[in-house]
Amino acid sequence: MNKNHNRLLEHSDSFVHRHIGPREEELEKMLQTLGLRSLDALVSVTVPKDILTEGALKLGPSRSEFEVLNELKELASKNQIYRSYIGMGYSDCITPPVIQRNILENPGWYTQYTPYQSEIAQGRLEALLNFQTMVIDLTGLSVANASMLDEGTAAAEALAMFFAMSGRDQSRSFFVSDSCHPQTIEIMRTRAEPLGIQLIVGDHQKVDWNKSIFGALLQYPTTEGTIHDYRAFIEKMHQLGGWVVMATDILSLTLLTPPGELGADAAVGSSQRLGVPLGYGGPHAAFFATKEEFKRQIPGRIVGISKDVNGKAAIRLALQTREQHIRRDKATSNICTAQVLLANIASMYAVYHGPEGLRKIAERIHLLAVLLNKGLARLGFEMGDTSFFDTVCIPTGKKEAEKITQEARRRRINLRSLDEATLVVALDETTSRQDIEELLSIFALGIDKRLDFSIDDLLGEAPQSHLMKDPRKSTYLTHPVFNSYRSETEMLRYIFRLQAKDLSLTTSMIPLGSCTMKLNATSEMLPVTWPEFARMHPFVPLDQSLGYRAMLGQLEKMLQEVTGFHAVSLQPNAGSQGEYAGLLVIKKFLKSKGQQHRDICLIPRSAHGTNPASAAMAGLKIIVVDCDEMGNIHLEDLKTKAMEYREQLAALMVTYPSTHGVFEEGIREICSIIHQNGGQVYMDGANLNAQIGLCKPGEYGPDVCHLNLHKTFCIPHGGGGPGMGPIAVAKHLAPFLPGHPVVFQKDENAIGPISAAPWGSASILPISWMYISMMGSEGLKRATQVAILNANYIAKRLEPHFPVLYKGKYGYVAHECIFDLRKIKDRTGIDVEDVAKRLMDYGFHAPTVSFPVPGTMMVEPTESESLAELDRFCEAMISIREEILEIENGKSDRQNNLLKNAPHTAEQVMKAEWGYPYTRERAVFPTRWVRENKFWPSVGRINNVLGDRNLICACAPIDDYVSH
Secondary structure: OHHHHHHHHOOOOEOHHHHOOOOHHHHHHHHHHHOOOOHHHHHHOOOOHHHEOOOOOOOOOOOEHHHHHHHHHHHHOOEOOOEEOOOOOOOOOOOOHHHHHHHHOOHHHHOOOOOOOHHHEHHHHHHHHHHHHHHHHHHOOOEEOOOEOOHHHHHHHHHHHHHHHOOOOOOOEEEEEOOOOHHHHHHHHHHHHHHOOEEEEEOHHHOOOOOOEEEEEEEEOOOOOEOOOOHHHHHHHHHOOOEEEEEEOOOHHHOOOOHHHHOOOEEEEEOOOOOOOOHHHOOOOEEEEEOHHHOOOOOOOEEEEEEEOOOOEEEEEEOHHHOHHHHHHHOOOOOOOOOHHHHHHHHHHHHHHHHHHHHHHHHHHHHHHHHHHHHHHHHOOOOOOOOEOOEEEEEOOHHHHHHHHHHHHHOOEEOEEEEOOEEEEEOOOOOOHHHHHHHHHHHHHHOOOOOOOOHHHHHHOOOOOOOOOOOOOOOOOOOHHHHOOOOHHHHHHHHHHHHOOEOOOOOOOOOEOOOOOOOOOHHHHHHHHOHHHHOOOOOOOHHHEHHHHHHHHHHHHHHHHHHOOOEEEOOOOOHHHHHHHHHHHHHHHHHHOOOOOOOEEEEEOOOOOHHHHHHHHOOOEEEEEOEOOOOOEOHHHHHHHHHHOOOOEEEEEEEOOOOOOOOOOOHHHHHHHHHHOOOEEEEEHHHHHHOOOOEOHHHHOOOEEEOOOOOOOOOOOOOOOOOOOOEEEOHHHHHHOOOOOOOOOOOOOOOOOOOOOOOOOHHHHHHHHHHHHHHHHHHHHHHHHHHHHHHHHHHHHHOOOOOEOOOOOOOOOOOOEEEEOHHHHHHHOOOHHHHHHHHHHOOOOOOEEOOOOOOEEEEOOOOOOOHHHHHHHHHHHHHHHHHHHHHHOOOOOOOOOOOOOOOOOHHHHHOOOOOOOOOHHHHHOOOHHHHHOOOOOOOOOEOHHHHHHOOOOOOOOHHHHHOO
């Protein structure tokens, strides 16, 4: 009786059974299909016994959503949200509620995957095209990408682009204005060092032009608010054969002469102030624009226009051959994760406000800054006659600065101290005239004066603009999309029209191998937009962020526990950034031992393209290690190369379980071989979802590992970003984890910052905190077991139709499996792309195609999918195999068939003339489920070659696209 009472007193609704898809009876059925009796038995035949961890994770029991949300709310309440006038590239703003509710908080937008399957991603691709158009228009340049991680890393990508264009063997000096944001300067230092680039930081008006400089970075307006006319500087740089990138405030460009018209070769910046919450530093969408001639060198992803097989305009990712998944160490950049969700918010902000709305916001902010400047001058401060947009720099004197800052803090206001005797005030969209009056009263008290005038008095004196003498005259945002949706009704409908064109997790399972598209629970997402987390500037005094820092500290401990490592850095804001940071940590450690000559990185042939790209960025030389016939690292080849390069060996990059979807039995030996030859082991954590609660990387050999929080720990993919890629390290590497001099005292051992904010994209870290806290020790272990079970169930069901390419020692796979379609192509001409497109007709996103092996499909179902959904996917694949058999048997034509013509659109079906040798019904309603739950691709198969040959990456009349 007491036991029953105790059970009744437990929370009735734990989160675990909400997160894990299959019910108990379904698990038993699936295990029977595999010929196994229990989940433990499954683990025993998939995970090597010598790496299984002893005992349970020390993370507490599983808990309810209600309980954990309340606990996090208590932590959040410890944050103190002051009015922050700090600036430095971060501004408070107003997210229109129609955008917040229907994009930022809408799983139809945040659970989408990267739009590699463009036919079922036309909605977000249109929003990204709008983003690129906005950036192109406002910067005055010809080409823009679809977002980057943050302003600092975008500037560093420009450094890398210009360096590659310079030939690398020529000049190795790059100039950075000392008026750039401090965090950007520090990131530039971090990026320049491993490439052997000398960074020259100084006054752009006092450059030593006798030095050979291949490029320069300028801030526009500067970090202290000044607007310079950079025309002469840019002209001089061009005369010497160099290039110039301008880091700029995108809202200011509605009023200022744009960088392209000043002659700049590229422009970067953050779109955060266009409706994206501060979030203690991220996630925010940076932008990168450049000239037409550099379109094949531009980093990141580009959205472009092409047309489908029916001649209809269609949008897709363009020039993908630049990306690291294809070019590996020769890629234009390693920005695998962009910030698509945030770019879409910024683009919708521009759509909603339009050119006149953005200009009005900018003019209002500037007027408030002018009034503040005028009021301060009236109080007796020597304000000078400099040009500025929203940021006012005030010389106060040391004693006065201290008094003013103290009074501001008393009123819950943060100002920025440029130095001991100078304060900076940066205004934003949320600033009011009452705020200006309060600021003036604070400065008046600081110099023992009484404020004896009002804002109306200042307005009565007809304040003059403090912009450049020749402000912007060119037009922008003229496309109809930026001039059509002013009412909330119209905006709401536009958002939902786009959403309806996109397949997300709200539609069906997204079975992408290596991408772990699991549930992003609503309870995990709710805290992201709580004001206590969303409205905090990243550079506030640390005593104002006690709640954040408590939550971040707890998350670090959780991640240490699940990985078995000694320390964690939460700064990397993408998996690719985690790889880069981890390799820099290894290099710094080796340098501390006097072994800086070690510069060889061994990388298996099967590795993600991000691995060699990251190694190249870190200044390492790459040696490829072969795989054996089972898909594992070839141990003899590894031993041979480790011995051959033992004096130069810095690291091995290994993915575990392997990219081929199996637990390699020899992982301990692999790590030992590297250590015996003086190197360190970097583990790519992309497949960590097969390990949590079963084994800990820190216990079986690796020295550092990045964790994809947007995979294993439930941060959503957001249509191609945000992401987070923290790194966990062994004890000997802990002193070298990334620092952030803007916030922390600089540690001489730490590598420099690799993200603009000290904790990367901090506002999405509560998602992972919620997930781990709700799942608890047993829940996390069970999730891993079910993830492995779901993958093996699919492998078992589909193997008679599509051979499984690689298996482990006992014939099982890990949490994903690879199906081999190469013989099918040989016999029928049907390739993986045809199957991928045909799956769209069945209402599914394709698995990962042709990676890591060309001609294959890699499937990862995750633990969140129910047996019914797994069976539906299997039945779709089996049905497609039967359609292929018709081609093999000569019943269907090799070119004109259901697969080669897929996907089929509603527009095609409605035409009077059908013209295909199969019925409309077979084309679009291949199963009963599809008939009742049809998802319609909005375009037919897209011609990618045409789009790359005629690159169009901005909005234009549709007739222009089709005419090519």
